[in-house]
Amino acid sequence: MVRLLTHNLLACHAKDCNTNNFPLQFKDVQLEIREADFNPEFLKGFMPKIDWKALVDTARQLGDTSLPLEQPEMVDDEFLKNLHHILLEIHVEEGSMTCPNCGHVYPISNGIPNMLLAEHEIG
Amino acid sequence: MPLRYLFHFAQVHHEFRLPELQSISELHGISYKLPNEAKDRDPRRPFMVVELESEEDARILARRCILIKAIYEFYAQGSTYEEVHEVNRQNEHLWKRYIEDTSFRFLITSSHHKIPQSRQREVIESFAYMDFRGKIDMKNPDILLMCFEEYDDKPGTTLERHEGDGKFRVVFFGRLIEEGTARQLIHKFDVKKRVYYGNTSMESEISLLMANQTLASPGKFVYDPFVGTGSMAYPTAHFGALVFGSDIDGRQMRGKQKVPGVIRAAQQYGISSHIIDLATFDITNNPWRCGELFDAIVTDPPYGVRAGAKRLGRKRELSERQRELCLQHSLSPRPDDQPYIPPTKPYELSHLAADLVLFARYLLKPGGRLVFFLPTVTDEYEEVDIYSMLCEGMEVIANSLQNFGSWGRRLVTIRKTTLKQYSPPTFEPAQPPSDEPAHIPAHKDFREKYFQGFKKSDDKTEQSSLYFVNP
Ligand SMILES: C[S@@+](CC[C@H](N)C(=O)[O-])C[C@H]1O[C@@H](n2cnc3c(N)ncnc32)[C@H](O)[C@@H]1O
Ligand SMILES: [Zn+2]
Numbered sequence: 001m002v003r004l005l006t007h008n009l010l011a012c013h014a015k016d017c018n019t020n021n022f023p024l025q026f027k028d029v030q031l032e033i034r035e036a037d038f039n040p041e042f043l044k045g046f047m048p049k050i051d052w053k054a055l056v057d058t059a060r061q062l063g064d065t066s067l068p069l070e071q072p073e074m075v076d077d078e079f080l081k082n083l084h085h086i087l088l089e090i091h092v093e094e095g096s097m098t099c100p101n102c103g104h105v106y107p108i109s110n111g112i113p114n115m116l117l118a119e120h121e122i123g
Numbered sequence: 124m125p126l127r128y129l130f131h132f133a134q135v136h137h138e139f140r141l142p143e144l145q146s147i148s149e150l151h152g153i154s155y156k157l158p159n160e161a162k163d164r165d166p167r168r169p170f171m172v173v174e175l176e177s178e179e180d181a182r183i184l185a186r187r188c189i190l191i192k193a194i195y196e197f198y199a200q201g202s203t204y205e206e207v208h209e210v211n212r213q214n215e216h217l218w219k220r221y222i223e224d225t226s227f228r229f230l231i232t233s234s235h236h237k238i239p240q241s242r243q244r245e246v247i248e249s250f251a252y253m254d255f256r257g258k259i260d261m262k263n264p265d266i267l268l269m270c271f272e273e274y275d276d277k278p279g280t281t282l283e284r285h286e287g288d289g290k291f292r293v294v295f296f297g298r299l300i301e302e303g304t305a306r307q308l309i310h311k312f313d314v315k316k317r318v319y320y321g322n323t324s325m326e327s328e329i330s331l332l333m334a335n336q337t338l339a340s341p342g343k344f345v346y347d348p349f350v351g352t353g354s355m356a357y358p359t360a361h362f363g364a365l366v367f368g369s370d371i372d373g374r375q376m377r378g379k380q381k382v383p384g385v386i387r388a389a390q391q392y393g394i395s396s397h398i399i400d401l402a403t404f405d406i407t408n409n410p411w412r413c414g415e416l417f418d419a420i421v422t423d424p425p426y427g428v429r430a431g432a433k434r435l436g437r438k439r440e441l442s443e444r445q446r447e448l449c450l451q452h453s454l455s456p457r458p459d460d461q462p463y464i465p466p467t468k469p470y471e472l473s474h475l476a477a478d479l480v481l482f483a484r485y486l487l488k489p490g491g492r493l494v495f496f497l498p499t500v501t502d503e504y505e506e507v508d509i510y511s512m513l514c515e516g517m518e519v520i521a522n523s524l525q526n527f528g529s530w531g532r533r534l535v536t537i538r539k540t541t542l543k544q545y546s547p548p549t550f551e552p553a554q555p556p557s558d559e560p561a562h563i564p565a566h567k568d569f570r571e572k573y574f575q576g577f578k579k580s581d582d583k584t585e586q587s588s589l590y591f592v593n594p
Contacts (some may be wrong), residue, residue, distance in 0.1 A: 001386075006367070006400040011412040021414055036396040042342040042365065049416060053408050088399075110383055112373060115404035119466060122435050 002097075004062075005046070005087040008055050009106030010113070012099035012106075012119040020101040023054035029095035029108075031062065034089040040080050043087070045073065050087075059086045124392075125156065125174040127197035128181050129297040131271070133190045133306065134234070139168040139332050140190045142521035142536060144173075147187045150338045154182045169234050169273060170295050178300055180206075185301035189331045192306065195269055195297030204249055207270075207294050208406075218253065219297065221266055225257040228264035230337070233272035240286050246270060267299040280296075291487045305331070312358055318391050319384030321375060325354035325423055329525070334358035336494040336521065336536045344399075344419045346481075346486065348406045351375045354397075354417035355384035355421045356534070360389065360397035364418070371434070373403040380490050406482060407434045408552040414485040414547065424475055426498045426532075426569055434550075438466040464516075473567040477512040481548035484517050484539055493517070493537040500572055501531050503565035509535060511562050515540030530573065 012021035033043055053101040066082040097106045097113060104121065107114050132140055141157075141164075150157055156174040157164045164171055175181055181194045199210035199216055217244055220225065229250070231243050238246075250270075254471055257265070272291040312327035314320045321476040322324055325333075334354050337345055341363035347355055360366050368385065378384030404410060476497055483493035498567030499508065521536040 001398075001400045002402075005401055008411050009403070009416065010410045013410045014409060028520070034396065039342050042344070045133045045342065046344070049413065051412070061246060085492070088396075110377065110381055111386070112376060112383060112401050112403060114373060115369075115402050116371070117408050 001091040001109055002113050003088055004055060004058060004090055006113075007058060007092070007097070008051055008065060009049075010106075010115065011096070012102060012104055013115075013118055014099065014104050016100050016123045017099060017102040021099055021103075023100075024050070024097035024106060025100055026061065026092060027035075027096045027098055027105075029062070030093045031090045032093050033089055034091055036084070038081065038084050039075075043080050043083055044075065046087070047075075050105070055062070055086065059090075062090060092106065125274050126176065126178070128173050128175050128300070129195040129197045130171045130173050130460055131192045131195070131293055131303075132166075132169055132171065133192050133303075136190065136328070136332065136523070136525065137285050138523035138525075142523055142534075143188050143190055143332060143335050144184070145521070146336050146338055146536075147184055150185075150340060151180070151183050153183065155180075156585065167276075170271065172200065172295075182301045183304075184304045187305050188303065189305050189309065189328060189335060191303040193302050194300050195295075196300055197295075197297050197406070199296045200293055202291075202293050204294065205245070207296055208249065208252070209251075212295060213215065221257070221298075222253070223257070225255070225265045226260040227255055227257055227264075227266045227268060228259065229268045229270070231270040231272075232510070233278050233291065234274055235290075236272065236287070237285060238272065239288060242288060268298060269295075271295045296541075308358065308361070312361075314354070314409055315389050317357075319352060319378050319388040320354075321352040321378075323351045323375070323423075327354075327358070331358045333421050333494050333534065334362055336534065337364070337421045337492055339364040339419070343418040344416065345419045345421060347422045348409075348420065348482070349402065349422045349424050350385070351423075352378075353388060353424070356398060357388060357392050357394065359419075359421060360394040361392060363397075365399050367399045367401075367417075369402045369406070369409075371403070371405045376401045376403070387454045400464055405467075405476065406436045407581040409482075410545075411486065411547070414544065415488050417486050417491060419494060419582055420483045420487060421494045422479070423496050424472075425470070426472060426573075430568060434467060434470045436466070462574055472569045473512065476552050476566065477514075479547075479549060480512050480514055480517055480537065483537070484514060484541075485547050485550055486546050488540045489539055489542045490518075492538050493535075493539070495535055495565055496532045497535055498530060498532045498569050498570070498573075500565045501526065501529055508562075508564035508566060509533070511564050513537070515533045516543060516545075529576075 007023065010024060012024060044087045056069060058068045064086055067086060072079060073103055090112060095108050153178060178478060185191050185194045194218060198209045198214050201207040201210060207276060229247050231238060231246050273293050274291050308331055309328045313402055314324045314327060328356045337359060339345060339359045339362035343364040344361050345364045346367045348369055350370050353368060355366055358364045368376065376383055376385045383401060384399055386395055386398060389398045414415060428537055479495060487493065517537050519535060520538050523534045524531050
């Protein structure tokens with residue numbers, strides 16, 4: 001926790017921060033790798049929801065270069081295994097996520113990201 | 124010839140029984156047919172004769188439905204034993220193959236009554252014409268034959284031992300196919316045996332029923348936006364789904380140790396890899412990048428009784444000067460790593476319920492389900508209360524009351540029936556059309572009504588709120 005699947009779904013939501021507010025940038029991260037059950041059906045169903053560029057860039061920043069730059073049309077088992085590992089087995093336990101647009105810092109502690117906004121940031 | 128099965132249901136949460144049967148049948152592509160006559164499918168009665176396509180379907184249902192105690196192959200029923208024997212003889216083709224050398228056990232039992240030993244023997248002997256030649260085996264029989272006398276439940280009356288014996292409403296007879304093994308999960312997920320729980324935790328039987336309403340199964344992605352201590356996350360993950368939880372109050376999910384409480388409880392159940400993530404945020408200011416993510420949303424919204432509904436904001440507007448100070452405070456780096464905790468304001472329940480439905484419509488995949496509790500004042504509830512919070516593309520498919528007396532809560536299951544994509548809800552108060560007064564549902568201002576003891580405004584009698592104890 002925070003897994004890259006989650007990271008791929010969270011955008012900055014501060015008031016008036018609507019463009020360039022994704023992906024949030026990881027900082028000072030502590031990673032853990034934990035095995036998860038491989039479920040190809042879930043992965044195939046989830047693929048259309050992925051922002052591919054954000055996922056590839058983030059995985060590379062964390063040192064994993066196994067994903068192709070373009071999301072493939074045809075998927076084989078090896079690709080799905082890599083995708084599984086990246087989406088579900090890399091956990092960011094500590095650190096923070098910063099909005100590339102407004103600079104809001106979302107801290108992560110014991111694997112739980114604090115996505116609350118401050119008073120002046122809500123609509 | 125349709126195959127008939129005798130379902131024995133637990134005598135609890137009777138309004139949840141048929142919705143659960145519908146959900147688990149839908150999940151496994153099982154078709155079933157309930158009895159034609161209303162009295163034969165009355166969910167307060169212990170037995171129901173249901174048509175299925177195969178014995179395997181009966182086994183699947185018994186292994187997953189929390190409210191099924193057992194399923195039998197149906198042999199006969201009748202209001203007298205003469206009737207039972209007549210029907211049973213006609214159905215000889217169903218039990219003929221057990222005559223030669225199948226070991227068996229014969230059990231006779233009843234509801235709300237105790238049958239004296241002597242008559243039990245009498246009844247068993249009256250089935251002698253079946254001429255079963257296998258040996259009687261009380262421990263490990265090949266088949267179990269069950270004869271069940273249903274007596275009317277007369278709550279409030281105390282009967283003498285064996286009083287009214289033989290004055291049953293109906294007798295059922297059949298062969299056991301499968302015990303309802305899912306009921307054991309009620310003990311497995313018992314809150315008191317969980318390493319982490321709080322005063323908002325949901326009892327395990329109801330959490331399991333909620334998980335079944337979501338159609339949880341491997342490959343599904345399920346979300347609880349008011350996850351608290353995670354009660355519904357565990358059974359949902361147990362059935363194979365991946366679960367995401369969020370809450371405005373991180374302490375509810377974390378507890379006091381380093382490893383968050385919800386994760387520790389998930390580890391206890393061997394399902395921690397199914398908890399995708401937990402995150403702290405207010406649903407009215409949420410960070411979801413896009414919609415159509417989840418197969419189901421399952422949640423117990425804050426009613427304001429134990430854990431008040433709140434949202435980011437302030438009850439009163441601040442002066443310019445105060446606002447400036449707050450801004451300074453939230454921007455300045457804090458010495459420890461405690462996150463900034465912003466102020467919150469109350470969130471009225473009928474507003475929250477309508478928002479939740481819009482939020483679910485945005486986040487659910489087409490066909491996805493929203494399963495949640497809505498507290499209500501029993502005497503004031505009207506069907507329209509549920510419909511007043513619906514929106515286009517969201518349809519109620521089940522609505523089951525758990526009655527606590529003067530108040531209760533309804534487990535509502537809503538299906539997203541639309542393929543249309545919606546933008547995220549604004550969470551602004553809805554403006555009722557000005558020309559007609561808007562319908563005021565009974566769950567509006569539930570918290571206030573709860574603490575006033577549900578007095579009608581014109582009711583002058585004093586009632587203490589202590590009168591309404593939590594279940
Ligand atoms: C009835 S409790 C749910 C309890 C949970 N089912 C459990 O097992 O502990 C409601 C939860 O909603 C949270 N909550 C209240 N207002 C909220 C909001 N606006 N956004 C997100 N969570 C909120 C509370 O912190 C509380 O944990
Ligand atoms: Zn931002």
